[in-house]
Amino acid sequence: MSLLSRHSLLLVIADEPAASETVAIARLLAAAGARVGLLEAPGAARWFGPAAMEQLLGEGLSMERASETWPAHAMVVLGGREAREAWQSHRSDLPLVQPPEPNNVPATRWLLSAVLRTLSGRPWQSRRLLVTAGPTVEHFDAVRFLSNPSSGKMGYAVAEAAWIAGAEVTLVSGPTALEAPWGVRRVDVTSAAEMREAVLAERHDVVFMAAAVSDYRPVERRVGKVKKGLGTWTLEMERTPDILAELSASVLRPELLIGFAAETHDIERYAREKLRAKSLDGIVANDVGAGGAFGSDSNCVQCYDGAGGAVSFGPAAKQEIAAAIVAWADGCLARKQ
Numbered sequence: 001m002s003l004l005s006r007h008s009l010l011l012v013i014a015d016e017p018a019a020s021e022t023v024a025i026a027r028l029l030a031a032a033g034a035r036v037g038l039l040e041a042p043g044a045a046r047w048f049g050p051a052a053m054e055q056l057l058g059e060g061l062s063m064e065r066a067s068e069t070w071p072a073h074a075m076v077v078l079g080g081r082e083a084r085e086a087w088q089s090h091r092s093d094l095p096l097v098q099p100p101e102p103n104n105v106p107a108t109r110w111l112l113s114a115v116l117r118t119l120s121g122r123p124w125q126s127r128r129l130l131v132t133a134g135p136t137v138e139h140f141d142a143v144r145f146l147s148n149p150s151s152g153k154m155g156y157a158v159a160e161a162a163w164i165a166g167a168e169v170t171l172v173s174g175p176t177a178l179e180a181p182w183g184v185r186r187v188d189v190t191s192a193a194e195m196r197e198a199v200l201a202e203r204h205d206v207v208f209m210a211a212a213v214s215d216y217r218p219v220e221r222r223v224g225k226v227k228k229g230l231g232t233w234t235l236e237m238e239r240t241p242d243i244l245a246e247l248s249a250s251v252l253r254p255e256l257l258i259g260f261a262a263e264t265h266d267i268e269r270y271a272r273e274k275l276r277a278k279s280l281d282g283i284v285a286n287d288v289g290a291g292g293a294f295g296s297d298s299n300c301v302q303c304y305d306g307a308g309g310a311v312s313f314g315p316a317a318k319q320e321i322a323a324a325i326v327a328w329a330d331g332c333l334a335r336k337q
């Protein structure tokens, strides 16, 4: 399913500074499945004109010439503040998608997230949310470490889905190859100890702990790179702090605390045990056995809540699963209030 299918968006072609950007945005919206109504504001003809309009309409995407009363779910207006205000006063019935300030950010970075956030109605507006994601890395000398193959994709997708739902989101991330979702504040960490510090720095309303935290770390970190020898090398390991359990028992405990569980077998039993042992409000379990979820773009999860309820989502793209997880968490929150 395309992200914006079933949505109609009125794109106002306003003033000159936004010329090439407006064309790019029309294409991006239509390529994401939206029905795009193109409306030329007076003055736009100076740079846009009938030829440019005909070219866009002829591209085979779902675009059409729109009138001022064209029925839409939201309106996108680029250009300066004056242009935005002028068009908002014409169509105050429509929510407005704002380009970010400063507006030299490429539309490919912000547009789809911003449109989805506007269309969502922002049910989590004013909620402060924290998500942990990715692996942790535990060094035993300057260049060697213990870690796991978590890609961070699931946690990043949850952070993005929560931002789209209107929340203010902090993403505490172990090392990953991913770019932070638009609008989300990322705090980079390496080890479990650093992740713990970042998580316990402030109170949040909702916390999702999707990181694959190393359970053990080397007792000792040697200085520099250890030279290889002929014999064996035994590493002594110790437990890392259980960040989730500690947060749950602390004064910083969020109103809603959701854990994740990666299991290879007896998924439900282990997930429910964790839910109880760490006093969580919910847990999202996924099967990482047999080619499982690590690094994959799609996933299949079971969500268990504190009241004994269970629901499963997928198989589907991690973005879709993340949106379903956020909606499920919203239900858990509503039942607590």
Ligand code: C5P
Pocket: 132, 192, 209, 210, 211, 212, 213, 214, 215, 240, 241, 242, 243, 244, 245, 258, 259, 260, 261, 262, 274
């Ligand atoms: O007990 P287990 O490690 O399987 O629990 C998984 C959950 O606990 C995940 O939400 C994970 O992010 C969190 N966790 C943690 N600190 C650890 C280990 C796991 O926060 N040291």
